[in-house]
Amino acid sequence: MILAGDIGGTKTHLALFEEGGSARRPRLDRKLPSREFPSLIEAARSFLRDAPEPPTRAVFGIAGPVVDNRCEATNLPWHVDGDKVGAALGGIEVALMNDLETTAHGLELLGPRDLETLNPGTARPGNRALIAAGTGLGEAFLLGGGRRWRPSASEGGHSDFAPRNPLEDELNLWLRAKHGRVSYERILSGRGLAEVYRFLAATRRGDEPEAFARAFAGAEDPAAMVTAAALDGSCERARLAAETFLGVYGAEAGNLALKFFAVGGVFVGGGIAPKMLPLMRDGGFARAFCDKGRLSALVRDIPMSVVLDAQTALWGAAAVALATPAHKEPA
Template sequence: MISSIDTESLLHFPVLVGDIGGTNARFAILVDSYAEPKQFPILQTADYATIDDAIQSAVLDHTSIQPRSAVLAIAGPVDGDEIDLTNCPWVVKPKQMMETLGLEDITVLNDFEAQALAVASLESEYLEKIGGGESEPNGSRVVLGPGTGLGVAGLIRTRQTWVPVPGEGGHVDLGPRTERDFEIFPHLERIKGRISAEQLLCGRGLQNIYRAVCKANGVEPALETPAEITGAALDGSSREAKETLELFVVYLGRLAGDFALTFMAHGGIYLAGGIVQRIIPALQDASFREAFEDKAPHEEIMKTIPVYVITHPLAALSGLSAYARTPMRFGVPTEGRRWRKEG
């Protein structure tokens, strides 16, 4: 028998799930708790003035299914009735969305909460292991995702439920350690005098490192986009791009190791997003695990913690769908983040 509290937490199908990042937005509709999500083409946030316009034009106008509930994951902290995205001009206004889109119930989560939810349910075929021991089934986990920005979230097992721990961990400080770091860091672009992890470990972070490497080497930058830099690094056509990717991998290893210690993540560290999927060969280089494990006096602990690259193309939607099917399985606090139509 389902308790009254459990009944209150249930969502009414069909459920619209959405993963909204700074550059791309992905949507699907879950018709019932047994169906596979009906996916829609990935859209560019810059192509639509508002999230309401995007959902109406790219989703609802292309299906006869009218969602009753929505679970949306957005790139930024969820606070109040008007929610700003960190790297996108869209503003999520749940009360307005219920009126304009005909929804009865809207839950808004952080985008890396969705990634954390996915980690609890992804099958092994969607995980590429990068060293370490075996994942402890109930061990704490951490998700990091270099993309338009740098997302971080934890996942903790307690009282038979998985509890995602969202935050803004991508904005922690990241400093130089090696002689080469000290040559490069003076040339890195800063925000109000500081270098955060997100200044290095995202798309524009690749550009930032590349320009700094070029300045340190006394050469003019010849590459512009993150895709050009990673492409030239992987095919060996640019020495500066190759070093950029090598440094990116080391810095990601250091940060991943820091969060592994913070959460004592014996369940594993999970790397998400398109950037890490494209650079798996670079992550398999010994330098990543060396940077990850270089945490004296805890090297032996670090050697046991596995790291995985999430290869599922729509992992966040998978996590949101798992939550929509069985909210009771996850300890997701919804106070101040769930809106319901009265009456």
């Protein structure tokens, strides 16, 4: 039995797979609220109480930089050591990977129905890029040229934000005064969307119903409120916040196309894009993606799609685990 996991700041999705089985057909899976557990070890132990048999090895995709099979999660108070997790789970082999790297592995398992194209372009042999906004912002690239790609993680979501227009200049200054340094994740995340809304409120842009203002002030998930109001048109300021957010998001996706020369395609994953898809279809996201000055024609010809399958990172972790031969002690 193989254990795979997608570990994020909000949820931990764990699943068991049969040896030799499909990476998209778990025998058992469950989503756990990450912050209700003090560690990955405790979350895994809770999940495995219902397991038909113990796993022989595991692969976990985790939101944070992984070095020497260790990770300090970026948006979760967990310090994860793969060797210690393996020892606690019965001495099994455990591999930690960045969650965008496992998502990148999962891309190869997706079909046409799992994607929605926002910029058709023309896919060519070469690299691919992946960007995913959710609790945080992840970025990865896939090195390749034939029918297979080799994923590699990055921490590009923490690179410095580069504003493109006067509104984004103001947003940058407002965030810098509040936080000191402004990364792309400071904007392109659930918390970032809420911050964009607060900036628009502070600078008195867009109308805001009084009832919405009261609800937003006490909301447990203000970003979800902004998204819902932007979609149903009930709050002009929420719509403006979503448009500003998506402009930055599309621009950074285009930046990845240039940085990684991703002529094989750019993929937009994470939990936010599918929820904002009706707003992304109006063309603003794709225009920001393609607006690259002298290289706009190059980027316009690069395919860009939204990943619709929310479990792609889990499928990728399972695919890596299933493809990894079990360790055997020498005779």
